Amino acid sequence: MVTVLDYGAGNVRSVVNAIRSLGRDVRFVERPEDIVQAERLVFPGVGAFGEMMRVLRHRGYVDPLLAYLRSGRPFLGICLGLQALFEGSEEAPGEDGLGFFPGIVRRFRVDRAVPHMGWNGIRARKPSSLLHGLKGDEKLYFVHSYYVDSGDPSVVLTVTDYGVEFVSAVEKGQVAAVQFHPEKSGPAGLKILENFLGGQAAPVLPPVAASQTELARRIIACLDVRANDQGDLVVTKGDQYDVREEGRVRNLGKPVELARRYYEEGADEITFLNITGFRDFPLKDMPMLEVLRRTSEEVFVPLTIGGGIRDYTDKDGTRYDALQVASQYFRSGADKVSIGSDAVAVVEEVLKRGGPTGRSAIETISRVYGSQAVVISIDPRRVYVPSPDAVPHRVIETAFPGPNGERFCWYQCTVKGGREGRDVDAVTLARVCQQLGAGEILLNCIDRDGTNQGFDLELIHAVREAVTIPVIASSGAGCAQHFLDVFTKTRAEAALAAGIFHRRKVGIGEVKAFLKGKVPVRWPLT
Ligand code: 1PR
Numbered sequence: 001m002v003t004v005l006d007y008g009a010g011n012v013r014s015v016v017n018a019i020r021s022l023g024r025d026v027r028f029v030e031r032p033e034d035i036v037q038a039e040r041l042v043f044p045g046v047g048a049f050g051e052m053m054r055v056l057r058h059r060g061y062v063d064p065l066l067a068y069l070r071s072g073r074p075f076l077g078i079c080l081g082l083q084a085l086f087e088g089s090e091e092a093p094g095e096d097g098l099g100f101f102p103g104i105v106r107r108f109r110v111d112r113a114v115p116h117m118g119w120n121g122i123r124a125r126k127p128s129s130l131l132h133g134l135k136g137d138e139k140l141y142f143v144h145s146y147y148v149d150s151g152d153p154s155v156v157l158t159v160t161d162y163g164v165e166f167v168s169a170v171e172k173g174q175v176a177a178v179q180f181h182p183e184k185s186g187p188a189g190l191k192i193l194e195n196f197l198g199g200q201a202a203p204v205l206p207p208v209a210a211s212q213t214e215l216a217r218r219i220i221a222c223l224d225v226r227a228n229d230q231g232d233l234v235v236t237k238g239d240q241y242d243v244r245e246e247g248r249v250r251n252l253g254k255p256v257e258l259a260r261r262y263y264e265e266g267a268d269e270i271t272f273l274n275i276t277g278f279r280d281f282p283l284k285d286m287p288m289l290e291v292l293r294r295t296s297e298e299v300f301v302p303l304t305i306g307g308g309i310r311d312y313t314d315k316d317g318t319r320y321d322a323l324q325v326a327s328q329y330f331r332s333g334a335d336k337v338s339i340g341s342d343a344v345a346v347v348e349e350v351l352k353r354g355g356p357t358g359r360s361a362i363e364t365i366s367r368v369y370g371s372q373a374v375v376i377s378i379d380p381r382r383v384y385v386p387s388p389d390a391v392p393h394r395v396i397e398t399a400f401p402g403p404n405g406e407r408f409c410w411y412q413c414t415v416k417g418g419r420e421g422r423d424v425d426a427v428t429l430a431r432v433c434q435q436l437g438a439g440e441i442l443l444n445c446i447d448r449d450g451t452n453q454g455f456d457l458e459l460i461h462a463v464r465e466a467v468t469i470p471v472i473a474s475s476g477a478g479c480a481q482h483f484l485d486v487f488t489k490t491r492a493e494a495a496l497a498a499g500i501f502h503r504r505k506v507g508i509g510e511v512k513a514f515l516k517g518k519v520p521v522r523w524p525l526t
Contacts, residue, residue: 002197003038005029005065005081007045007055013333015044015078017297018183022194035064039073040197044183045080046335047370049105049146050092052080062098069100069175076196077177082170083148085177091146101170102151110163112215113470113493115145115372115439119268119522121213122158122168122180130157130169130176132195136208138188139216139522140180141268141302142168143335143372145439147179161213184302184335186263186522216522217487218494219511220269220472221262221501225255225288225307226276233287236275237499239450241379241418243275252502255291256298262501263299265508268522270295270303271338271442271496273377277307278341278416289332296333305329306338306377306442310345310361322361323368330369337365338375338442341415344422347432351424356436366437371469376433377442379418380411380426380459393425396462411445411459418446426459427466434467441467442496445475450499452478460490472496480506480514487519 002024006012016026019042029035043065045052056062069075069085077085086097089105097105108114119139124131147166150156157176160168169178176196182189223235228249235253236243243250252258259270272295274288292305309329312320326337339361346360356363366374384402388395393410401407411426430441443463445456455473464471470493473486477497486495500506515521 001025001027002040002042003027003029003034005035005041005043005061007052007059007061012044013293013331014181014296014300014303014335015042015183017333018190018193018300019197021297021300022190022197024197029061032060032064035061035068038068041068041073042076042078042196043081043084043177044078045082045084046373047080047368048091049080049083049089049097050095051368052084053092053095053097056084066098066100069098072174074174074196075176076193078183079144079179079181082177082179083146085170085175086148086150089146100175101155101172103167104149104151105146106149107146108162108164112163113468115143115469116147116162116215117143117372117440117470118218118493119185119216120160120162120168120180121208122160123208123213124158125153125156126171128157128171128176130171130192130195133191134188137212137524140182140185140189140192142180143302144179145371159213162215181302183300186300190300214520215493216268216520217492217515218268218472219266219483219508219521220271220494220496221259221267221508222271222273222474222496222498223255223258224273224275224498225291226274233291235502237450237502240446241449256294258502259295259303260298262508263301266512266522267301267508268494269301270299272303272305272307273338274305274307275417277309289328292329292332292334302335303333304336304338304375304442305334306340306375309337309339309365310342321364323364326361326365326369326373330373336373336375336440338377339438340377340379343376343378343433343438344413344415344424344429346436347424347429348422350432350436351428360436362433362436362438366439371437371439374438375440375442375472376430376438377444378426378429378463379414379444379446381414381418381421381446382409382456382459383412384409394427394462394466396458398458400458411462414446427462430463430467430471434469438469440470440472442472443474443492448476451476452500452505454478454482455486455495457486457489460486460492464491470494478505480511483511484515484518487515
């Protein structure tokens with residue numbers, strides 16, 4: 001029996017699903033005594049350090065946790081569950097950590113995107129049974145803006161490099177904790193969890209060069225989901241956002257089945273977009289929550305869900321806020337939520353009033369679940385203009401002139417699945433959303449969507465250079481070379497595609513095999 005400490009933030013379901021997939025029963029901590037009585041305790045954490053410590057204190061968990069840690073029984077902390085073991089964090093000055101290990105949690109101050117998000121390697125500092133069965137070159141999934149600076153080198157189990165060498169796992173006796181998410185790290189992560197559950201021999205891993213812990217560029221499979229004309233939930237795919245063919249919604253498969261296929265083929269993440277979420281309230285759209293629940297039972301890489309994340313008032317006047325919608329998604333197995341139309345409305349409001357309200361979906365969700373859990377999905381369309389000062393927007397000079405020879409363009413944000421253009425450009429939108437607390441940008445492009453002509457590199461370059469959070473390039477992938485182009489000609493951290501994967505034009509494994517040796521990717525896949 002494994003006891004899981006769920007203090008109410010983020011995706012605990014994935015950890016539970018991963019443990020169950022390894023044949024173990026799980027029960028949750030509901031009272032302080034449950035910690036005292038646990039035989040094997042897992043503490044997964046996502047969200048913010050200060051909020052986590054306040055909740056632990058409020059529920060009376062701090063002393064039982066410290067007693068458990070000192071008792072010599074097995075403990076595994078994950079992500080914030082690692083950071084909690086130290087004395088404090090720059091994320092929440094004045095808020096004490098558990099102080100079980102000496103050291104402090106620091107913010108990344110590096111010349112690359114923060115959060116550190118994606119697949120990276122580990123370098124073992126000592127033998128450990130946790131690493132049994134690994135070869136040493138595996139990549140694991142990280143998502144964090146703060147890292148542990150340990151005051152005791154003897155407890156450091158592994159380190160990882162991201163502009164700075166940081167502690168990616170610690171171990172002392174039966175107490176272990178990892179910065180990465182084993183439950184989201186595919187087969188390698190499941191192996192580590194299995195080792196924790198099983199008590200294996202401690203291997204000495206071969207030495208790994210610092211360059212091998214370089215962050216991998218992510219390949220993401222995207223599933224646009226909606227009900228078809230018969231009312232069944234299907235994966236569909238548009239051409240420049242038009243998902244109908246001969247009047248009917250295209251049906252390219254079943255969401256859970258396709259997600260599982262992409263996981264097995266080596267996708268680094270799966271994104272579901274409920275593309276009619278802007279008009280149907282998602283909490284009424286239970287099938288989508290069910291899709292997430294079922295997917296998270298079988299797919300052990302990060303899951304993002306978008307569509308309809310906004311405040312909503314029911315016909316009978318009941319009000320739901322975006323945070324409630326997002327919480328349902330996290331509880332159902334999502335690691336991140338993606339906000340589209342509402343982000344445009346929020347940015348319009350911020351620009352109009354000259355500052356944030358503090359109440360927007362981006363702000364409220366990132367405050368509780370952390371910025372890494374908030375993705376902004378932008379649906380821009382290219383608008384040509386004759387000169388850079390023709391519009392009060394961020395204009396770029398383009399190598400692909402417009403129909404009348406225009407050498408300049410801007411990227412207009414749209415809402416409601418591209419149906420409505422707004423007076424905000426994609427670069428400004430990304431920048432303001434980052435200031436509000438967003439952790440990642442999913443950058444679509446209506447002109448390229450479904451065309452297989454390659455990503456709009458000019459758009460991606462302009463947005464990526466304007467923000468310090470990771471950018472996912474999307475729309476237009478038609479072959480493996482397009483992924484190489486986007487990773488070598490822009491600083492995008494990830495590339496997402498839909499059509500070529502759904503239609504088996506190119507497989508995810510094929511893309512990765514092509515990229516291997518040219519840019520860092522997660523490889524091997526299993
Ligand atoms: O506005 O918060 O409710 O979110 C709605 C979400 O649904 C947004 O993220 C929006 O991008 C998405 N969406 C709405 N309508 C469509 C549509 O296609 N009619 N999908 C749609 C657009 C594009 C990508 C696509 C890539 C790659 N999403 O999902 O997967 O362009 O395609 P490709 O590789 O085949 O070129 P809200």
